[in-house]
Amino acid sequence: MIVYKSMKEIEIMRQSSQIVARILSGLKEMIVPGVETRELDLFAESEARKLGAVPAFKGYRGYPASLCVSVNEEIVHGIPSSRQLKEGDIVSLDFGVVYEGFYGDAAITVPAGVVTEEARRLIDAAERGFFRGWQEFREDNRLSDISAAIQAEVEQAGFSVIRSFVGHGIGRNLHEEPQVPNFGHPGHGPKIRNGLALAIEPMIAAGNWEVEILDDGWTAVTKDRSLAAHYEHTVALTDSGAEILSLDPKDAEKLSAWRTVDA
Numbered sequence: 001m002i003v004y005k006s007m008k009e010i011e012i013m014r015q016s017s018q019i020v021a022r023i024l025s026g027l028k029e030m031i032v033p034g035v036e037t038r039e040l041d042l043f044a045e046s047e048a049r050k051l052g053a054v055p056a057f058k059g060y061r062g063y064p065a066s067l068c069v070s071v072n073e074e075i076v077h078g079i080p081s082s083r084q085l086k087e088g089d090i091v092s093l094d095f096g097v098v099y100e101g102f103y104g105d106a107a108i109t110v111p112a113g114v115v116t117e118e119a120r121r122l123i124d125a126a127e128r129g130f131f132r133g134w135q136e137f138r139e140d141n142r143l144s145d146i147s148a149a150i151q152a153e154v155e156q157a158g159f160s161v162i163r164s165f166v167g168h169g170i171g172r173n174l175h176e177e178p179q180v181p182n183f184g185h186p187g188h189g190p191k192i193r194n195g196l197a198l199a200i201e202p203m204i205a206a207g208n209w210e211v212e213i214l215d216d217g218w219t220a221v222t223k224d225r226s227l228a229a230h231y232e233h234t235v236a237l238t239d240s241g242a243e244i245l246s247l248d249p250k251d252a253e254k255l256s257a258w259r260t261v262d263a
């Protein structure tokens with residue numbers, strides 16, 4: 001069952017999502033060679049608590065940290081540790097909080113220092129996949145229109161979309177119905193309507209889409225060990241149209257660029 005949100009509830013989700021945006025923006029500045037991934041986790045958790053929010057992932061199905069930090073061939077759910085980032089790494093940061101009963105969830109992929117051309121293109125393709133999918137997030141479209149648009153955009157760039165992890169509904173729970181795959185044929189699934197809140201999150205690989213889970217039970221890596229990238233936002237359809245609730249105000253121009261492109 002899909003739980004549609006009232007405008008009041010979306011207002012709270014906007015606040016939780018903006019807490020996430022603000023913390024991701026701070027984390028982005030910390031992505032330099034030499035930083036330990038656990039320092040990022042400590043920052044995320046303490047900033048969230050300062051802002052009156054509770055980290056969403058810690059303890060979720062036994063996940064041991066507040067932040068997911070996935071480096072290079074790691075796709076999602078990388079566990080923060082004493083690992084130091086190196087020049088040339090690409091680093092996915094996935095963070096969520098619960099604030100006044102509602103969740104916000106977002107992810108970005110950030111280069112550490114100078115990275116290869118392929119790595120830059122991959123990061124860009126994950127973002128483009130998100131924005132292309134988001135263009136389809138409008139009244140009376142169907143859910144799989146988002147999925148198909150993401151897949152087309154990513155594959156056009158020469159990359160593949162991960163199959164075994166998907167986006168999701170979000171609200172009073174971190175994961176709600178419906179699932180939002182990053183692949184599929186258009187025209188299927190529920191109609192998009194007012195009050196729908198989703199986490200849309202392309203996870204993509206430079207090589208094949210097959211996944212392996214490391215012995216820690218969490219870290220998902222590409223089977224071929226090719227680079228992976230992740231980009232995620234919490235979005236909602238409100239009385240005033242489609243909104244990216246977790247958009248960093250600094251990224252507003254990205255949004256306007258995609259608004260003017262015809263779908």
Ligand code: MF3
Nearest residue numbers: 056057060063068077094105
């Ligand atoms: N953004 C991820 C998701 O939507 C984060 C979940 S990590 C977990 O699934 F540790 F909480 F599982």
Ligand code: CO
Nearest residue numbers: 105199201232
């Ligand atoms: Co998510």
